[in-house]
Amino acid sequence: MDRSETHGNAGVRSETAMVATGHPLAARAAQDMLAAGGTAVDAAIAADAILGVVEPMATGIGGDLLAMLVEPDGHATSYNGTGRSPAALSVEALENLPNRRIPERHGLSVTVPGAVRGWFDLHARFGRLPFAQLIAPAIALAADGFAVLPITAREWAVFEPVIKLDPVAGKLYSAGSTPREGERFANPELAAMLRAIAADGPDAFYLGTPARQAAAANQTRGGLLTAEDFANHRGDFVLPLERKFRDLTVLECPPNTHGMAVLDALEELDALPLDRDDPTTTRAMVEAVGRAMAKAKKIVADPSGNTVCTVVVDKDGLAVTLMSSIFKRFGSGIAVPGCGFVLQNRGLGFSEPGHINGPGPSKRPYHTVIPAATLKDGRFHAGFGVVGGAMQPQGHVQMMVRLAAWGEKLQPAIDAPRWRLEGDMALAIEPGTPDAIVRTLRDAGYSDPEGAGELAGRSDFGGAQFVVRDEDGGLLGGSDKRKDGVALGA
Template identity: 70%
Template sequence: MSNPQAEGVRAQRCMVASGHPLAAQAALQCLREGGSAVDAALAADAILGVVEPMATSIGGDVLAMVVAPDGEVSSYNGTGRAPAALDPALLDALPGQRIPERHPYSCTTPGVVRGWHDLHQRHGRLPWPRLLAPAIALARDGFAVAPVAAREWALFDRVLHADPVCAALYRAGRPPAAGERFANPGLARTLQAIASDGPDAFYLGEPARAAAQACQAHGGVLAAGDFAEHRGDFRAPVSTRFRGLEVFECPPNTHGVAILHALDALEPQALAADDPGAVLQTVRAMGEAMRHASQTVADPAGNTVCTVVVDADGLAITLMSSIFKRFGSGIAVPDCGFVLQNRGFGFAGPGHINSAAPRKRPYHTVVPGAAKRDGRFHAGFGVVGGLMQPQGQLQLLVRLAAWQQPLQAALDAPRWRLESATALAIEHGMPEAVTRALRAAGYTDPVGAGELGGRSDFGGAQAVLRAADGSLLGASDKRKDGIALGA
């Protein structure tokens, strides 16, 4: 007999899984009004940028995986590029000639707003202003800060103090507690301009000019011209087969290829669910895949949020946006209500395929995923949390496809996280036999590692799956504030 709690939420027509209840509710309302899955995901993502400002905003990037009702799969890369004025010689005086984590040089052009519009132009049904209206209202009127968001806000309060504008915007030194109301009228005004005049209000308007001035005031080189030049692109995804599924990931500059590399290594293995050795094989496959990705992934030309939506017509989208590290660069745009992302930290040192260069996209951790079975949509999924993203996705896919675990149970299960080639964090609740096998194999406990108050971040997943009977199952990770809703 099935366990409904372990399965997740079941619905017949449509499903939403998102990292915040307000985002999920707004997405479901869009679907009820006849909007597409893309409309719903965009409305949710705009809200996430309001209610989880440490994770995402219009100052960040967006990527998406879209599966059409006929099974056609496309990915969208809305990641921004390094400033045109980022001469590699500027980095000569920096340690290792690399951009530090929250240095002004880490600011890359935001891709979210253009990405929203590009996706809406191709797949949207509701009017553009309708999608942003709920986020505008929340930013203007305020919202109750959710528990996980409040905890992360407090943990990363230290990031908010370097820039006076950021300190004032996000209440440095007095972060809001869970349940406390927070409003962002500057962001409401910026979103209203975007709703009224489209993406040009952002890329050619005052937000671009103010962002450039803010970055340059701190010594950075991001310019208004970088905003004007920004474009995203639809691209064919990369894929592989695993346990009867065809798994799709975004191509480089993201490291989605690491997931596929690991799945290829695991496909011929037995991977018995009750064998601690199967977990060890998975860890080793992921470690090798991440090492390979770090050497090969670059622009061929953190912290994150995720929403997965399937509509009544069968259109499915996994949408993920991010400002990278929590609160991004820590540089806020005056009167506009957002911080600039710090994706430039993803560039490698000189002489590497991923070394910094003008107008180049950095190595990107955001990896929205999807899977098909028998040529049709089977699942959409994403795991937030920087380098936890490919690791969490791999663990989720093994649990779902190899071990046939129920959806919510697979999301709730304890995880491991590689912090380096030999340091492995193991989440509380992992079976003792598995922990012993991993430690016996030489993986050490990274005591004090990770950003979350000295502990590792095991991510937060959102997933929607098409069950064998045609119904939809949705699940939202208990590690975040989210929820799954269906109709």
């Protein structure tokens, strides 16, 4: 039963449990898992599996997974399910590449997918329902088809050139006639793959046909991935990084992600008054984020990408922010024959040889995905993510300032116009930003990127998913209008 209700400007409210995710079908499946007695993790896995079906340009079993979990007693855990480079990757393999950097959709950009192992690792520790029950809705949608939503249809069309580069991907994702809004799309190959995973567990993916087929497809495109690389993959539960901001403890994923950039920027801003009505406050935010991201580039690497996010809090108080991604839209563009998915291109995150994040064998590259949470008085306060590659740490900082420093209501804070650094002094400013703030930023020397950005020549200002514990103990959910998602109470 849907117990959610619109609660003024605060967002959707529920007294028991809450889901916020990027697609209505994913939200409904998560809600159903909670109603069936599942945990927040059960619900998040069900939603994530569906997102890989209905948003194939953003995520899928060919990508990675990270999560931030807060237990009812306030104990927090981060899960790193990012994959590693091929064991055969060496500096010598890059000698003939421009600037010795891995190109965006080159075979060498492919790293081992971590999402499937991540589902099972999370389920083993925090799940309650049978795993097969969790991905049954995704299997049904892949087999029977679903109506493509408007933002998904637009991105599918914009990035059609990527899938045209690979005959298998082109056929799989309808290059030449990508689905329009409302048209139905099915992926029976993916349905069969998910059935095998449901029946035989992660070995069906990491030790079976997908591993062999992925290796062969990648090597055909100049990559070095092997079936052994799949077999050797593992994920890790690790302690999150944390820092105080106003009256909250902000939790971020440790390296190989850029979560540290969020905390560095917030630490600098926490010492300032952050007057909302003063345009120089936004300038201070941009400058703090710029310095924090520059530090992350030196210590970690270079950011960019596309992701999906699901936040769930269950009736027992377990909270999870689960995010998955194939990095750039449609990832590497290399599809795995007969398996219904494309491989990610996280290897693009490697820096040049000699950098701390330089390429090497069986190595995790710099990763942009940063599921996050906040604590208040030692207990869960919020779970959130802001998808969009380099927008992720920038979105976290902007949302934390709006919520924790300015006291804004949840949904208006999500809907408010954002800014996005595209370079050291290149700053995209979303329409609707007050003129005084725009003038202050441009007068400070931040130029318009003029078409830079990741989506159709415009900057991508991300998509936030949030669940917040209200002061009276209820739950508030907010979902970004920049995506096709929704928040639902349970």
